Structure formats: structure tokens, C-alpha cells
Amino acid sequence: ACALAVLAMTANGRSKDLTLARGNDSLPRAMAARVELKLEAPVQAVEATPDGVTVRLPSETVRADAVVLATTASAAARIYRAGDRIERELMATPYGSVIKVGLATKRDWSDDPGLRNVWAMMIPRGERRQIVSVTIESAKDPERVLKGGEMLNLFVTPDNAERMMDWPDEQVVSAVAADVERLFPGALAAKQFTRVVRWREGMPKSPVGRARALAEYRRTRPRDARVWLAGDYMGMPWLESAIETGTWAASRIVEG
Numbered sequence: 001a002c003a004l005a006v007l008a009m010t011a012n013g014r015s016k017d018l019t020l021a022r023g024n025d026s027l028p029r030a031m032a033a034r035v036e037l038k039l040e041a042p043v044q045a046v047e048a049t050p051d052g053v054t055v056r057l058p059s060e061t062v063r064a065d066a067v068v069l070a071t072t073a074s075a076a077a078r079i080y081r082a083g084d085r086i087e088r089e090l091m092a093t094p095y096g097s098v099i100k101v102g103l104a105t106k107r108d109w110s111d112d113p114g115l116r117n118v119w120a121m122m123i124p125r126g127e128r129r130q131i132v133s134v135t136i137e138s139a140k141d142p143e144r145v146l147k148g149g150e151m152l153n154l155f156v157t158p159d160n161a162e163r164m165m166d167w168p169d170e171q172v173v174s175a176v177a178a179d180v181e182r183l184f185p186g187a188l189a190a191k192q193f194t195r196v197v198r199w200r201e202g203m204p205k206s207p208v209g210r211a212r213a214l215a216e217y218r219r220t221r222p223r224d225a226r227v228w229l230a231g232d233y234m235g236m237p238w239l240e241s242a243i244e245t246g247t248w249a250a251s252r253i254v255e256g
């Protein structure tokens with residue numbers, strides 16, 4: 001369903017996928033520049049009462065009419081303990097771990113006809129070993145790589161990512177080396193540097209029944225609800241969907 005949603009967003013592949021030139025974090029940075037923001041302020045508890053919400057931080061307590069709770073699911077479950085059945089079910093959404101091995105090379109694959117206009121690929125399940133997908137950064141934005149070089153972002157399969165989560169970087173890189181070489185022969189010999197990045201809760205999973213729970217949540221939330229859940233686990237695992245869940249929640253509060 002997620003793959004079909006992406007196809008729908010790109011008019012069945014006729015229009016181009018776009019990316020943010022200065023990286024995905026430029027979006028939250030741009031938004032942060034326009035609103036009042038508190039950094040290093042971990043919320044410890046969100047408590048709803050009939051006339052508002054109390055948000056407890058280590059050194060202060062904030063009162064609000066309503067809250068859009070947009071942390072990851074597990075963090076939401078920790079700080080918002082009074083959730084009802086459907087909220088608890090959604091806040092229990094499991095995540096897959098993600099490890100990305102960024103490999104900067106001194107050569108590129110731009111002359112490979114099979115890779116023309118390809119910025120990302122998934123390895124079919126039957127052919128998968130350690131790597132599940134690859135993005136080719138120069139195809140997203142040539143400015144991201146040095147001339148004549150390439151930046152391959154290689155994503156380790158979720159089960160391997162879980163297994164390798166606490167391994168040192170060098171061990172992760174050597175564990176995926178044979179698979180990298182199989183997919184991009186010569187890439188390691190042309191290596192400039194590697195960078196390993198880990199997300200223990202990288203991508204929300206979608207167990208059977210989750211979409212039904214989401215539909216029920218949207219259908220049944222009372223208009224005067226004080227706490228509204230948002231984030232990619234409340235929709236699909238990408239930026240546009242995460243934003244849509246937040247704007248949906250905010251518009252319910254405003255209409256309230």
C-alpha cells in the first residue's frame with residue numbers, strides 16, 4: 001500500500017520525486033525558525049484534564065488547551081500514560097532498526113545505462129543479503145558529492161540492523177563489504193571514507209490491523225480531546241505523511 005501511495009504521489013511515476021537540497025533536516029530547521037521552540041527540553045509527562053493539558057519538563061510545567069504529541073510512538077507511550085485503548089494500541093506501534101552505511105567513492109557509476117536517473121533502489125527479497133536498499137546521492141543532487149565521485153547510502157536489512165546495532169563501525173562495514181562489492185563492483189577499492197549511522201527506532205512497522213486502528217482513531221476522536229497523536233507512525237513512514245498527521249491533529253484542535 002505504501003509503494004502504491006508513492007506511485008500516486010508521483011502520478012504513477014510520471015512526475016519526479018523531489019528531495020530537499022540541503023537535506024531533510026532543513027525542513028524542521030526552517031519550521032523552527034518561525035515558531036517558539038525549546039531545545040533540550042525532554043517532556044517527562046503529558047497529563048490531560050477536562051479543561052486542558054499539563055506538560056511536565058524537568059525544570060518547568062507548561063499548561064496548554066491541547067497538545068499535538070508528535071514524538072515517536074514509544075516515547076509517546078512513556079510520557080502519555082492515560083491513553084485509551086486505541087491510543088495505547090497505536091502508541092505500541094513497533095519500529096524496525098535502520099543502519100545506514102554512507103560510502104563516499106572516488107568514482108561514479110553515471111556511465112552505467114542501468115543506473116541512469118536512478119536515485120534509489122530496493123534489492124528484491126530473493127536477492128537480498130545484508131543490504132536492503134541503496135540511494136545514489138548525486139542523482140538526488142549533484143552538489144552533494146565531489147566531482148567525479150559518488151556517495152552511496154547503503155541501508156542494512158532490518159534484521160541485520162538489529163543484530164549489528166551495537167557493533168563498532170568497522171565491524172558493520174566489514175560485515176556488509178561482500179554485499180556492497182556484489183552490488184557496486186569496485187566501490188570499496190574506490191572508497192574515500194565511510195560513515196555508519198544508526199537509528200534503533202528507524203522506521204515504524206505496519207502490522208496487520210494498524211491501518212484499521214488508524215482509521216478508527218480518526219473516526220472516533222472526540223472533538224474536545226486534549227491530546228492528539230501525530231507522527232509518521234500515525235500515517236506512512238515519510239515526511240509528507242508525518243506532516244499530514246500533524247496538520248490533521250492541529251486542524252481538529254482549531255475546529256474543536
Ligand SMILES: Cc1cc2nc3c(=O)[nH]c(=O)nc-3n(C[C@H](O)[C@H](O)[C@H](O)COP(=O)(O)OP(=O)(O)OC[C@H]3O[C@@H](n4cnc5c(N)ncnc54)[C@H](O)[C@@H]3O)c2cc1C
Nearest residue numbers: 042043070071072075098199202231232237238239240242
Ligand atoms: C535513514 C532514514 C532515511 C529517511 N529518508 C527519508 C526521505 O528521504 N524522505 C522522507 O520523506 N522520509 C524519510 N525518512 C523518514 C522520515 O525521516 C520520518 O518519516 C520523519 O522524520 C518522521 O517525522 P516525525 O516528526 O513523525 O518523527 P521524528 O522525526 O522521529 O521526530 C520525533 C521527535 O520527538 C522528539 N522526542 C522524543 N521524545 C521526546 C520527549 N520526551 N520530549 C520532547 N521531544 C521528544 C525526538 O527528539 C524527535 O525530534 C527517513 C528515515 C530514516 C531513518
